[in-house]
Amino acid sequence: MPNQTITLYCLPCAGASAAIYFPWRRKAPHWLRIEPVELPGRGMRSGEPPIPDFERLTAQLTNELAEQLSGPFALCGHSFGALLAYGIAHGLCANRKQLPVALFVAGCSAPTFRDDTRLARLDNDDAIIDELRELRGTPSELFDHPELLRLTVALANADFSACRSFRRLSEMPLDLDIFVSGGLSDEVKLEGLYAWSLESSRRTDVTLFEGGHFFLREKEELFLADLFAKLAQFR
Structure with missing residues (x-):
């Protein structure tokens, strides 16, 4: 059906909550519904313990998502969230559920190009705090509030643990388009971005x-313009 609504499910990076995607709702075109996915341990799910295992986390998220699917949808994730989106896509495929029209991954190396050495050192609070400072994605004022910082580090620790437990899910590529984006000054190598081509049998x-x-x-304005333009082709 032409001009139908598409739902974009958005997965957050390590230590973050679904709230980072709320501003996208105000900027999305009328035919696109932004649906941030909250992970256990944060936001409206703060009463649940975080899940430090990739397989268990993606299995739970896949089951939750499958129950609410209605109409065309896409998956989008940044960094750790990109791996979660990839895991959910494979989970839906394995369970013979509706597949997304496309997978959008940002700031994340492909499964065949993982940097396990970097992840291995992120196993203590000091290393995680240093990582959060270096990535410059955490509000600087948070580092001046010990209680908030403690909560953020605890969530990031669980997410990094899940990331360390990640394994490539299948030799079989996904039967959907994968759109990859990266920052020119990011530590994620270009080879790691282009290696996502191994995960798709399509484009x-x-x-x-x-x-x-x-x-x-x-570069939110440019990024969203590009994202919305790519999604528009699936209407």
Whole structure:
């Protein structure tokens, strides 16, 4: 059906909540519904313990998402969220559920190009705090509030643990388009972005933006314009 509404489910980066995607709702075209996905342990799910295992986390998110699917949808994730989106897509495929029209991954190396050495050192509070400072995606004032910082570090620790437990889910590529985006100043290597082509039997498109790991925030207007234009082709 032409001109139908598309739902975009958005997965957050490590330590973050679904709230980072709320501003996108005001900027989305009328035919696009932005649906931020909240992970256990944060936001409206703060009463639930975070899940530090990738397989268990994506299995739970896949089951929750499958129950609410209605009409065409896409998955979008940044950094750790990109891996979660990938895991959910494979989970839906394995369970013979409706597949997304496309997968959007930002600031994340492909499953065959993982940097396990970097992840291995993110196993203590000091290393995680240093990582959060270096990535420049955490509000600077948070580092002056010990209680808020403690909560953020605890969530990031669980997410990094889940990330360390990640394994490539299948040799079989997904039967959907994958759109990849990255920052020109990010530590994620270009080879890691282009390696996403191994995960799709269809089209893989790579778009680069000025900025670092949080380029989608630094260049939000350009990033969203590109995202919405790519989604429009699936209406």
